[in-house]
Amino acid sequence: xxxxxxxxxxxxxxxxxxxxxxxxxxxxxxxxxxxxxxxxxxxxxxxxxxxxxxxxxxxxxxxxxxxxxxxxxxxxxxxxxxxxxxxxxxxxxxxxxxxxxxxxxxxxxxxxxxxxxxxxxxxxxxxxxxxxxxxxxxxxxxxxxxxxxxxxxxxxxxxxxxxxxxxxxxxxxxxxx
Amino acid sequence: xxxxxxxxxxxxxxxxxxxxxxxxxxxxxxxxxxxxxxxxxxxxxxxxxxxxxxxxxxxxxxxxxxxxxxxxxxxxxxxxxxxxxxxxxxxxxxxxxxxxxxxxxxxxxxxxxxxxxxxxxxxxxxxxxxxxxxxxxxxxxxxxxxxxxxxxxxxxxxxxxxxxxxxxxxxxxxxxxxxxxxxxxxxxxxxxxxxxxxxxxxxxxxxxxxxxxxxxxxxxxxxxxxxxxxxxxxxxxxxxxxxxxxxxxxxx
Numbered sequence: 001x002x003x004x005x006x007x008x009x010x011x012x013x014x015x016x017x018x019x020x021x022x023x024x025x026x027x028x029x030x031x032x033x034x035x036x037x038x039x040x041x042x043x044x045x046x047x048x049x050x051x052x053x054x055x056x057x058x059x060x061x062x063x064x065x066x067x068x069x070x071x072x073x074x075x076x077x078x079x080x081x082x083x084x085x086x087x088x089x090x091x092x093x094x095x096x097x098x099x100x101x102x103x104x105x106x107x108x109x110x111x112x113x114x115x116x117x118x119x120x121x122x123x124x125x126x127x128x129x130x131x132x133x134x135x136x137x138x139x140x141x142x143x144x145x146x147x148x149x150x151x152x153x154x155x156x157x158x159x160x161x162x163x164x165x166x167x168x169x170x171x172x173x174x175x176x177x
Numbered sequence: 178x179x180x181x182x183x184x185x186x187x188x189x190x191x192x193x194x195x196x197x198x199x200x201x202x203x204x205x206x207x208x209x210x211x212x213x214x215x216x217x218x219x220x221x222x223x224x225x226x227x228x229x230x231x232x233x234x235x236x237x238x239x240x241x242x243x244x245x246x247x248x249x250x251x252x253x254x255x256x257x258x259x260x261x262x263x264x265x266x267x268x269x270x271x272x273x274x275x276x277x278x279x280x281x282x283x284x285x286x287x288x289x290x291x292x293x294x295x296x297x298x299x300x301x302x303x304x305x306x307x308x309x310x311x312x313x314x315x316x317x318x319x320x321x322x323x324x325x326x327x328x329x330x331x332x333x334x335x336x337x338x339x340x341x342x343x344x345x346x347x348x349x350x351x352x353x354x355x356x357x358x359x360x361x362x363x364x365x366x367x368x369x370x371x372x373x374x375x376x377x378x379x380x381x382x383x384x385x386x387x388x389x390x391x392x393x394x395x396x397x398x399x400x401x402x403x404x405x406x407x408x409x410x411x412x413x414x415x416x417x418x419x420x421x422x423x424x425x426x427x428x429x
Contacts, residue, residue, distance in 0.1 A: 020236035133392025
């Protein structure tokens with residue numbers, strides 16, 4: 001393995017979970033997220049000689065989200081792609097229906113289904129900001145939009161997420177769970 | 178400023194992402210408006226809830242193997258060519274990435290060493306916050322913190338008083354970095370702790386622009402034979418300004 005490949009592995013392999021999480025939240029299914037991440041890593045390796053240090057994680061995540069959007073655009077008209085399928089996406093959380101299901105578990109579940117209901121542009125900024133800790137400036141570079149757009153998009157995304165979260169809680173209460 | 182305008186800026190205010198000219202206006206409005214203040218608190222609380230609660234997907238174990246295989250395949254010229262034909266959109270998608278890379282760093286040095294130091298610094302920083310071992314000497318007086326290092330290290334790290342600039346000195350401790358004991362000087366910007374590691378450049382100088390990883394921001398530079406590496410969850414702007422102020426102060 002060449003020096004460049006070793007360097008690549010050292011810098012990007014540790015970010016595999018982050019890459020997969022972002023892709024998974026954008027394309028919303030396991031196999032497609034795996035394909036997207038795989039393509040993104042190939043792209044990253046090909047462009048790696050141009051990488052001059054700096055924030056490797058942000059650099060990689062930019063490639064991942066671009067690959068995910070390419071995938072979304074390609075499949076937007078496909079019948080097989082359905083934006084939200086509860087039974088398909090439910091496997092991440094072990095839904096414990098017992099009476100002592102913890103409050104934390106319920107919150108996780110409500111938040112998960114709330115984020116699932118947001119459009120991909122909103123899901124993406126929530127993950128990049130809240131989970132990956134990118135700054136507004138880094139997000140602007142990554143998304144290819146002005147910082148002002150990042151600001152308003154994140155603000156709207158949070159508001160929508162909070163509304164969906166409240167709705168999920170209400171639904172749960174109504175179902176007596 | 179009116180409530181309407183403030184509400185549009187509230188998220189950026191909570192995130193510490195407002196520019197220096199807008200922030201004071203929003204602050205002033207919040208001081209006099211309980212409604213907007215409550216809005217800001219709600220945003221901050223929800224943001225913490227999301228960070229603490231949102232379930233994250235872990236990469237399936239087979240993905241790593243698949244990636245290794247496809248990377249090997251991608252190095253072969255035929256598949257390289259096929260890939261280009263089959264997936265032109267991916268290539269188009271990479272254009273903004275390449276321009277991002279060009280735009281990022283002029284001040285660079287072996288990324289490996291930087292990454293390694295940064296990983297160590299993250300570990301040190303996180304540990305200093307977790308085990309309640311932030312400082313061995315606790316003082317906001319640089320004439321107490323500076324001399325405390327005497328006899329504990331074979332060099333004398335400069336300590337600057339940056340309280341006027343909004344960075345309160347918390348104290349100092351000895352930590353390990355770059356395979357040696359180093360001075361950790363601790364400042365606070367609002368709620369955020371800044372750990373600044375200072376050590377001689379004998380293993381190599383560091384110098385890189387503000388960057389971020391796992392929610393932290395870093396900057397590194399060298400000055401008068403000493404390396405400086407700062408890490409904090411404060412904003413990139415706060416870290417950049419910290420570097421500027423600190424350098425100015427020890428140059429005086």
